[in-house]
Amino acid sequence: MIDAHIHLEQYESEAVEQMVSMLPSIGIEALIAVSMNLDSCVRTQKLAATYPEMVRPAYGFHPEQPLPQEAELSTLLEWIEGQAQEDFIAVGEIGLPYYSRAEALERGEAFDMEPYIQLLDQLLELAARLDKPVVLHAVYEDALIACDLLEKHNIQRAHFHWFKGPEEAIARMINNGYYISFTPDILYEPEIQELARRYPPELVMAETDGPWPFEGPFADKVTHPSMIREVAAAWGAIHGCTSSQAEEILTANTKRFYSL
Template identity: 45%
Template sequence: MSDRIIDSHIHLDMYRQKERLEILSELDFAQVKALICVSNHLKSSKETLRLAHEDSRIKPAFGFHPEQALPTDYEAAELLTFIEQNQHEMIAIGEVGLPYYLRQDNKGVSLDGYVELLETFVQKAAALGKPIILHAIYEDAPIACDLLEKYSVPDAHFHWFKGDSQTIERMAKNSYSISVTPDVLYEKEIQDLVRAYPLSRMMVETDGPWPFEGIFKGSMTHPGMIHKSLEKIAELKKVSAAYVYSKIYENTCRFYKL
C-alpha cells in the first residue's frame, strides 16, 4: 500500500523555528510529499515564500486570514501587488474568507468589508487562474459560494469546513473541495461531513500549528497525524485504507497541479 500524504493546509510560518525544522526533517519518514502552506497577511506571505525557496516540498499560498481586523486599503493593495508579482511561485490564493469566530466574540463586527475583500480575492483567483483556499463556515459558506459562482471560479478549497446539508449539497454539486483535519477522529460533525461528501473532492490537512484533542492532546501538530485521519475516513466511508490513501493523494495532486 502506498501511504503517501500531502498536508493540504498548514501555517508553517507560525511554528517556532525549532518546531519547523523538526517537521521538515521528518517529512520523508512520515511519507509527507508536500505541504500546502497558507499565509495570514503580507508579512506571512513573504515568510512563506522564503520558506518555499529553501525547501521545494513547501508549496506557498498567499492571502489574508479573515479572523483578524481588516487591512487598510494600502495594506490590501500591497498584498494584491505581491500576489501579482509572485503568481508563478504561488500555488493558490489563501487563506482568505469570512470572520465567523471573530463575529462570535464581537457581535459589533460588520461583515461588509470582509465580503468586499473576499470578492477581490475571488476576482484575483479568476484572473490568474489559481485555486482559492477558503475559511468560510456555517452561514458564511453560502456567501463564499455566491462569489465563486459569480466569477466562475471552479477550484475552491474549503478548509476545515462545517455547514448545513443544503450548503454541503451545493458545494458538492459545484465540485468544490473540502479538507479534513485530525478532529475527524473525535468530532461527530466532521464524521457526518465525511460520510456525506464525495471522496473524489476530499483532501486532508492539519491546519497546524492549531492543536488537537483526543490521542493528539498535548502534542505539537505534525503532518504525520494525517495518517490517523485517513484511517478514520476509510472507516467512515467503508472502503479500504489503501483506496482512501490513493484517492486523496490523487485529489490533492490534481487540485493543486502537483
C-alpha cells in the first residue's frame, strides 16, 4: 500500500529511520511526504534523497500558519520551480486556513481570508504551470473556494486530504473527479464513515496525516503508516469488500493519481 499523505519530516530522525526500514516487510511500498514551508520542503527533500522510491516528496505551504512574507514566498516559489520535474510528485500541502480562522473568530478576533485565497491562487498557478497534482487542505465551506480556484486554473488532479464538507462541495468534487483520502478516524467517526459511503470508490485513497494523533483504537499510539491497512479494512467493510480487495483498490487509485 501507499500512505497518500504523511508529514514525515515532523518525526524524529531515529523514528523515521526505524519506520522506513520496516515498511517493505509490512507491505508499505511508498509514502507521499508533504511539506509545510520552505524549511520543511528542504527536510522532505533530504528524506527523499535518503530513501529514494520509498519517500515521494510534495512541496508547498500549509495554510494553517501565519502568511509568509513576500520575500519568503518568492523564495519558496522559485525553489519549487527550480526542482527537477522528476524529483517531486506534487505541490502540497496547500489550501485554506479553516481551523486557524475558526479559532480566531472564537477568540473574537478578525480574520482576513483574502490573503490566504491569493496565496492558494499563486500556488495553484505554479502547479498548473508545472503540470503537477495538488494536495489540498480545504475542508467544509473552504472546499468551495478551492474548487473555484482549481477550475480557474483548469487543474483536474486535485487530492483533498482528510476531507469533510457540505453536500454542495461533495457533489462538485465528485463531478470534477477530485480525489479524497481517509485517515484512521474512519474507524470511529460517523461523519467520515458516511462520506466513505457517498464518495465514488475509484476516487479514494488512504492516508495517516502522521504524526497527527488519532483517537478510538489508536488513542495513545504514535501514528504509523501501517495504520492505512486498518483504514483500508474499515473502508472495505463499508463497501462490502474484503481487506485485501480494499487495499488493492485504494493502492491502484493512489498510483493512478500520482502516476506511480
